[in-house]
Amino acid sequence: MEAGSTPMVGRAGEQAELAAFVTTAAGRALVLRGETGVGKTSLLGHAVALAEQEGHAVIRAAGVEAESELPYAGLHQFLHPLLGEVAQLDDGTRAVLDAVFGRAEGDPPSVMRLGIAVLGLLSLAAARRPLLVVLDDGQWLDDSSADVCGFVGRRLTGSRMKLLVAVRADLASRFDTAALPELSVAALADEDAALLLDRRYPRLGRQIRRTVLEQARGNPLALLELPTHLGNRTVHEVDQHGVSLPRRLQQLYGARIAAIGDGVRAELLMGALDGVATEPGGDPSGARYRMRDADEAVTAGLLDFEPATGDFTFRHPLVRSAVVQLATPNQRRAAHQALSQVHRENLERRATHLAAATVDPDEEVADILEAAAESATRRGGALTAVTWLTRAAELSENHSDRSRRLADAAFVAGHAARLGQAHRLVVSGLTPSRAESPAAVLASAYQALYQDGDVRSSRRQVMAAIEHLRDGGSTGPDEVLTRLVVLLLAISQYAGEGPAWERTHELLASLGGLVTARTRIHSAAWSDVIRYGTECAGTVEQATADLPGLEPWEVTRLAVSAYHLDVLSQYRPYLQRVVERELETGAAASGMVMLHLITLDQMAVGEWNGAEDTGRRVLELAAEHGHELFAVQSRAYLAQLAAMRGQVGRARDLQAEVDAWARPRGLGFLTQLADSAGATAALSAGDYEAAYLYAIGITPPGTFRPYTYQASRTLLDLVEAARHTGRVEQARAHALAARDAGLPELSPRLALITHGALAMTADSESEAAEMFERAESHPDAARFPFELARIRLAHGVQARHAQGRVAARQYLVPAAEAFERLGAAGWAERARAELRATGTPPRSSTLNPASLTWQERRIADLAAGGLTNKEIGKRMHLSPRTVSSHLYRVFPKLGVTTRAALRDALSRTEEVSQA
DSSP states (O other): OOTTSSOOSSOHHHHHHHHHHHHOSSOEEEEEEEOTTSSHHHHHHHHHHHHHHTTOEEEEEEOOGGGTTSTTHHHHHHHGGGGGGGGGSOHHHHHHHHHHTTSSOOOOOOHHHHHHHHHHHHHHHHTTSOEEEEEESGGGSOHHHHHHHHHHHTTOTTSSEEEEEEEETTSOOGGGGSOOOEEEOOOOOHHHHHHHHHHHOTTOOHHHHHHHHHHHTTOHHHHHHSHHHHTTOOHHHHHHHOOOOOHHHHHHHHHHHHHSOHHHHHHHHHHHHTTOOSSTTOSTTOOSOOOOSOHHHHHTTSEEEETTTTEEEESSHHHHHHHHHHSOHHHHHHHHHHHHHHTTTOHHHHHHHHHHHOOSOOHHHHHHHHHHHHHHHHTTOHHHHHHHHHHHHHTOSSHHHHHHHHHHHHHHHHHTTOHHHHHHHHHHTSOGGGTTOHHHHHHHHHHHHHHHOOOHHHHHHHHHHHHHHHHTTOOSOOHHHHHHHHHHHHHHHHHOOHHHHHHHHHHHHHHGGGSOHHHHHHHHHHHOHHHHGGGTHHHHHHGGGGGGGSOHHHHHHHHHHHHHTTOGGGTHHHHHHHHHHHHHHSOHHHHHHHHHHHHHHHHHHTOHHHHHHHHHHHHHHHHHHTOHHHHHHHHHHHHHHHHHHTOHHHHHHHHHHHHHHHGGGTOHHHHHHHHHHHHHHHHHHTOHHHHHHHHHHHSOTTSOOTTOTTTTTTHHHHHHHHHHTTOHHHHHHHHHHHHHTTHHHHOHHHHHHHHHHHHHTOSSHHHHHHHHHHHHTOTTGGGOHHHHHHHHHHHHHHHHHHHOHHHHHHHHHHHHHHHHHHTOHHHHHHHHHHHHHTTOOOOGGGGOGGGSOHHHHHHHHHHHTTOOHHHHHHHHTOOHHHHHHHHHHHHHHHTOSSGGGHHHHHHHHHHHHHO
16 A cells, blocks of 8 residues: 555554654664564555655665575665765775675675764765665565664664664564564554455455455455455355465465475364364364474464463464465375364264365265255355255266255255356256256246246246156155245245135145145245134244254245244244354345344334344345345335335335336235335325225225235225225225134234224224224234234224213323334324324423434434435445435434424424423
8 A cells, every 4th residue: 555545544553653753853763563464564655755744865675585695785775876975975984885885895894884884874865854764574684784774773863864674573584683663563453454355345245355354364465465366265165275365475474384394284284174273262162183293383483382272273364275275286185085084073074074085976975965065054054055065966976866966056055045056056967858857947947036036937837847746656755846846835925816826726735745744834824824824823833943953944934934924023033043144154045034034023013123224134135146036025025114104205115116026027925015015105194095095906895815915914004094085884894804704813913903903993882992902902912013003093083082082092192102112103193193182292202302312313403404315424424325224213203204394303302302
């Protein structure tokens, strides 16, 4: 990095020291000491820029390893610009310098005589203006030149000269004993290392970023050089095989590795390939290979020794990488073979080393790799499993096993959000005559669904493949068949239409015992919870005990079933524990489904800020992985959340995006979500006619259209919209249809909203009171605060007309408080209006600006003043997206839905606060 261009990161202390060094009037010397690549040269450049600003003359030189044995080579380099001044020196001084630089015959002078001569020459140059001499790579200065520099450096007091030298801390040099003041230059702190990396590579993927930070350990050179050489390698691959080092980094340790004995180098290679840490205790399992008899490597600065444990550890991760990179292929294979014997009792470590040690097809090794892949998948290592299954296929001794293992690898890769890789893996395992095999159909249809939202052609392909396997005479569940059936269920769910589901159920019925019991549960829960929910509710709830033993995609399938049955909260703690693992090292697609489910549960239980953050995160991940279907689904959930919050404009924008993409593709699942968001947004804005039209677009009043995912979920929306538009008969018919369909027995949420709908549409006060009591007293009612508040608001309105103001307040007050706590602005305003009608003003605490953080208040003030998100971000050093997120939190807290209303809302809160 050039001094004076981009500011250095994390070097404030060193820069302050150098500023004091340069600006002091006294002559001084200073040695910068640090490992290679730590930024010494950048600091020298910074000092030079400061000196030039101060009016100093600057002489720069650098030690050269190739010239380190040439006497006075370094001295000649930095004195060469001053040789024209030699004529002004006295005869004795000139004679000394002429003897050193070969201008005259004579014996080499002593260090003292030469040092005095050099001081004289430098003093002559400094007479005109202060002089700074800068020497980089001082460890490569020849001994004679280094001794003279040390002599001069100790005698600068009282002069106008300064000497600044940079040396490597890991190599011995004459400056080690020069008795000059030193400034240690350490590696960057973690946060500074991250900042430097992000400045240079702002779009680096999360996994590669983490790997670079781990490998570089704060070394700036490594931080800047490594990203372009890592490619798409995973943390696991780096741990096992090291990184591909660029030449500049390889040179840091290459010479020292080459200089140690063959036996010690072999020990280092075993340790490096087995992932030995760079610090004591780096591997909690204590199962890594223990290097022995490696003292020579400690002396060479490659290893550290921990006396307490007797363990050797690598001095730096780059040492480990250099050891691997400098070994020959045969040396690496031999080391891997030896390590596979060391780890005979550890399936996954043994598989790692056998995969690298084996060259020719070997069915025993392939079996071990396959078993290790299954183990890794269950622990959240799907990406590793893909690698092992692919390698197992390469080592298979017959074509059928090779194709089967590649199909397995493709299946896992698809769930790891590597759809293109999944398709390539399947195709590579097939002969041209089998290009449309069930495994190939599985990969291509999975890609078509999740990348393009194609439910039409993918359904035809998958159904044909299932029929092919069925007609082939299978006698029990087959892995590929089960995967195809589950994919067909997903396609049918996204299609969201009755005829498609009917054909799916008919096909599954024809399969008989070929379909697993768990797959039949998914078929019931995903298709039509009203018709099939009762047959699987108990089984889904019981399955929570078995989650840790399931593969990630099986967990998500069960969790989706749990969502349809409104028991997702039981799954959520487990999903939250494992989702980061899946996203970073495993099944990214399953991880995104987990985040979708977490979003939905957060919305249901009233954690709307968290739901906003989670939903946005899935949107970003889906865009990163090319899962357009998941991206649109995320927008649909965010539209529903915005609608509940009363952010009507945003809800409608997102709704339009979802509808425009999903409707032409026949994705009824998503178009129903869009219509549901439209109904909720219209209700929030008080546009009841629009809300009714959206609701009946999902299902007609008085019935629940078969296989319509949102039909039961929009029960309250349709009933409330019908009541407010004078369609009392339709509202009543719909509430009674919910009761007669048995919705209260299906799930806690459906029980709550069915009783609420019956209370809203009751023919008598006594029935309304009874149904409301059933809703409010339901043991799980508090789990659904938004629906409960809506029911309380409606009952409060009824109570005010039937029983008077006082009776109404007991329902309206908790409803208003719940809406304000949730941030449901439209409903909160309606509840406050109803409270005012009872003669009870809203509680002032609900408008207290103290509920805003300092940052939220500042952003709100700037937005109220007319600044755009970009302008606010510049002023507060935030991204426009972060500003937008804060505003979405501020609006419901202040009870507003637009920026235009911010100024009045802030004024009101000030008045309330002062009162």
